[in-house]
Amino acid sequence: MAEREASMPPKVVCKGLEKTFHLGGRAVDAVGPLDLTFEAGRTTALVGPSGCGKSTLLRLVAGLEKPSGGVISIGDETPEAVTKAAGLAFAFQDAALLPWLTVRQNVALALKLARRPADRERVDHLIALVGLRHFAETRPAELSGGMRQRAAIARCLVTQPGLLLLDEPFGAVDELTRTRLNAELPTLWQERGTTTLLVTHSIAEAATLSDRVLVFSPRPARITGDFDGARHNPAARPALIEAIASALGAKSGVEPVS
Amino acid sequence: MTTRTAPFSPNALPTLFAACVLIALWQALASATADMFVFAGPLAVLGAIAEEGSLLLRSSGITLQSAAIGFFIGNVAAILLAGIALALPRLEQLVSGLALVFFCLPFVATGPILRVIFGVGDGPQITLAALATYYTTYLCLLVGLRATPGSWLDLVRSYGRGRLSELIHVRAMASLPYFIAGLQIGAPAAFLGAMVGEFTGAERGLGVLSIRAMRGLDVEMTWAIATTAAALSAAAFWLFGWLGRCLGAGPPPLLLASRQDGPSVGMTARTGSGLIYLILLILAVLGVWIGLIKGLNLSPFFAKGPQDVWAFLVSDPAAATNRAALFTAFWQTLSLTIPGYLVGLALGAGLAVLLVTQPRLASATLPIAIALRSIPIVTTAPLFVLALGRGAVGTITIVAVMIFFPTLAACLEGMRRTPRPVLDLFSTYAASPWQRLAHAQLPAMAPAFFASARMAVPSALLAATTAEWLATGTGMGSLMALTASTSNYNLLWSAIVVLAVTASLIYALVHILEQRVLHTFASEQLVQ
Structure with missing residues (x-):
């Protein structure tokens, strides 16, 4: 089967983006107003205190929530149009693997949902890439947390999306596993130059994986820090980590994590 | 594979043992009551x-x-x-x-x-x-x-x-x-x-x-x-x-837990919209009722519509007499059903609580309780009545027994689902079995208990009316059987309406109680 052409990584632009939730008659401002541009092919880390609205921002970009105000364009299209064409993939903190499907079926499900032809070769290739070659027939319940995230990443990549939205994908795994996943997995999409938005709680992760780090204020999410990432520049990482921590600590009152 | 597919405790021996004990008890009970001709x-x-x-x-x-x-x-x-x-x-x-x-x-x-x-x-x-x-x-x-x-x-x-x-x-x-x-x-x-x-x-x-x-x-x-x-x-x-x-x-x-402020609780949430819902529901029931009779082209001789029931109970000159006959029987039935219902629930939940303080006993008896839940108690109703007399005790016993087994099974099942980490936490503080029960196991049991309490409402009425029909010759069961044989279909349909409305109301009442209790004691068990 001919390899389907991967979507070109798009530029993501948010203009006057706002999101307000109505909880039992109470209005809660979750996001914005925000004006933001995510350059094509770059990885941006979004850091901020818990519940600051950065996950909501991600869900808005994915079209999972409708903005209360403002617009988002991905390339030249709306989030809804992009999802319909399977131009993006979303990684969830809990991996969101369906427990009744094997790893292979879970990865293949993305192709089904994207209305793409089944491609056993590509599915197996990705499962091997994330290091689960011997677990293709295993169900999620029998996998470790790290292995589940690997499977979820394989599912994200199988449709070759131009835009990846990662909502704390490694948030639920232990520190050692996290370090290993950080070392192995991001190269899979970063080599292809996928536009990536990564929500994370880990300052170190933000500094080492991204081309750019955005620090958010407590709700409603506003930007309080905008740094160049240190993905290609290990020497700059300690200073960057320091800077992010102080941006977080000074603005949110949260103790910086080293 | 075996441990994964094992339905309950991986070790079936205790269950087997408990089953043997139960069969021995059954035999002993039968021998002891041999002269009563019941067991x-x-x-x-x-x-x-x-x-x-x-x-x-x-x-x-x-x-x-x-x-x-x-x-x-x-x-x-x-x-x-x-x-x-x-x-x-x-x-x-x-x-x-x-x-x-x-x-x-x-x-x-x-x-x-x-x-x-x-x-x-x-x-x-x-x-x-x-x-x-x-x-x-x-x-x-x-x-x-x-x-x-x-x-x-x-x-x-x-x-x-x-x-x-x-x-x-x-x-x-x-x-x-x-x-x-x-x-x-x-x-x-x-x-x-x-x-x-x-x-x-x-x-x-x-x-x-x-x-x-x-x-x-x-x-x-x-x-x-x-x-x-x-x-x-x-x-x-x-x-x-x-x-x-x-x-x-x-x-x-999650076993049959009901939803919190979902639309199905409309009546408790906002009385205004609850009233509208109630009116809509009554209209829908009447619509289906009339629709079925007209749609299936049933003979008006035995298929009575809402207007017939209304006439029989309200507008007819003989309505007062009709009502008197119906409600005498109705109160008779209700006065036996409700005590039986409460006793059955209390005994079922009580035994479950007793068993769970002995965890090994509980896991051994759960499969048996589930098996016993399937006994069609109703079919043995006349024997109970024969043994315990045509008075209140016989019917109450049948209703209680009918409800006892499903409640026991549901409560055991519910308590078995107490989260492991919670029990471990109690162990680390050397909590007493009583504390464990009050703070972890009872809240875990509550949704299952209430689910079976709701489902038991129609079963309780079924048990009571069947016992009356087949054995005691009193109350609604007997009245309905009698009217069926004398072709007094107006009375029969009125009886159906009264019983269905009563069962629905008690069900709704239990549901409201459930929401209150779960909201206070086990809110995490409510499905949002």
């Missing part, structure tokens, strides 16, 4: 089964067939109803209300009417089996279709797919464990429905055999039939459990 012990039952084996086998086959057809129809109806509720969330409240009202129809009255409609044959048996089945499956499906983690649905939506894809790829499979649980509860209910249907004048089947044995005071045969019915129901229960495990569906993470 037949396991030996006598085995003897009767061996003697009448081929007759029992043939009758079982007939009843099983009616039950299976009704079971199938009931479950298809449940799937359709749940589909409507899922596709049109605004209608869910109304659909649930209608489903409840029809589930609360008293079999003792619907049975004879169905017999007139269908004539000879197995129509009534199948219909009652379907009516006994569909509601539990519908409830289970509703919980299952909604208990899907949000991220699974987000996954589908992040590829731009809609509700149909959600249903096909996620909700259908995610609700499978709940559906299986519904089938498991429904299978014994269908069997009981088919048997009650056979009571109304079928020619063959286990129900017919049962009536004959009871009238002849053949104690051994009555218990042999009840044992056969229980064994078949339990077999169906295990079969569906096995089927579920084959399909990769473990037990559902």
Whole structure:
């Protein structure tokens, strides 16, 4: 089967983006107003205190929530149009693997949902890439947390999306596993130059994986820090980590994590 | 593989042992009460089964067939109803209300009417089996279709797919464990429905055999039939459990817990919209009622519409006399049903609590409690009445026994689901069994307890009216049987209305109580 052409990584632009939730008659401002541009092919880390609205921002970009105000364009299209064409993939903190499907079926499900032809070769290739070659027939319940995230990443990549939205994908795994996943997995999409938005709680992760780090204020999410990432520049990482921590600590009152 | 598919405790020995103890108790009880002619012990039952084996086998086959057809129809109806509720969330409240009202129809009255409609044959048996089945499956499906983690649905939506894809790829499979649980509860209910249907004048089947044995005071045969019915129901229960495990569906993470401020609680939430809902529901019930009579072109001789019932109870010159006759019987029945209902619930939950303080005992007895839940107690009603007298005690006992086993099984099952880390936490503080019970196990039990308390409302009325019909000759059961034979169909339909409304109201009352209690003591158990 001919390899389907991967979507070109798009530029993501948010203009006057706002999101307000109505909880039992109470209005809660979750996001914005925000004006933001995510350059094509770059990885941006979004850091901020818990519940600051950065996950909501991600869900808005994915079209999972409708903005209360403002617009988002991905390339030249709306989030809804992009999802319909399977131009993006979303990684969830809990991996969101369906427990009744094997790893292979879970990865293949993305192709089904994207209305793409089944491609056993590509599915197996990705499962091997994330290091689960011997677990293709295993169900999620029998996998470790790290292995589940690997499977979820394989599912994200199988449709070759131009835009990846990662909502704390490694948030639920232990520190050692996290370090290993950080070392192995991001190269899979970063080599292809996928536009990536990564929500994370880990300052170190933000500094080492991204081309750019955005620090958010407590709700409603506003930007309080905008740094160049240190993905290609290990020497700059300690200073960057320091800077992010102080941006977080000074603005949110949260103790910086080293 | 064995540990993964083992239904309960991986070690079956304690269960086997507990079963032996129970059978020994059964034998002892039978021997001790031999002069009362109520209980037949396991030996006598085995003897009767061996003697009448081929007759029992043939009758079982007939009843099983009616039950299976009704079971199938009931479950298809449940799937359709749940589909409507899922596709049109605004209608869910109304659909649930209608489903409840029809589930609360008293079999003792619907049975004879169905017999007139269908004539000879197995129509009534199948219909009652379907009516006994569909509601539990519908409830289970509703919980299952909604208990899907949000991220699974987000996954589908992040590829731009809609509700149909959600249903096909996620909700259908995610609700499978709940559906299986519904089938498991429904299978014994269908069997009981088919048997009650056979009571109304079928020619063959286990129900017919049962009536004959009871009238002849053949104690051994009555218990042999009840044992056969229980064994078949339990077999169906295990079969569906096995089927579920084959399909990769473990037990559902939440057992029949109801939703918090969902639309189905409208009456408690806002009295204004609750009133509108109630009016809509009454209109819908009347619509279905009239629609069925007109649609099926039923003879006005026995098919009475709302206007006939209204005339009979309110506008007719003789209405006062009619009401007096009806409500005398009604209070008689209610005064036996409610004590039996409460005693059954209390004993079931109480024994579960006692057992759970001995964890090994609890895990050993759970499979047995589940098996006993399937005993069609109703079919032994006349024997109880015979032993305990035609007074209140006999009927109350039957109602209590009818409710006891499902409650025991549900409560044990609920407490078994107390989260392991919570129990570990209590252990680290060397908490007493009492603290453990009060703070961890009772809250874990509460949703299961209330679910079975709700479902027990129609069963309690069924048990009471059946006992009255077949044995005591008092109350609504007797009145309905009498009116069916004297063709006083106005009274019969009025009785159906009064009983269905009563059952629905008590059900709603238990539901409101459930919301209050769970909200205070176990809010995490409520499905949002």
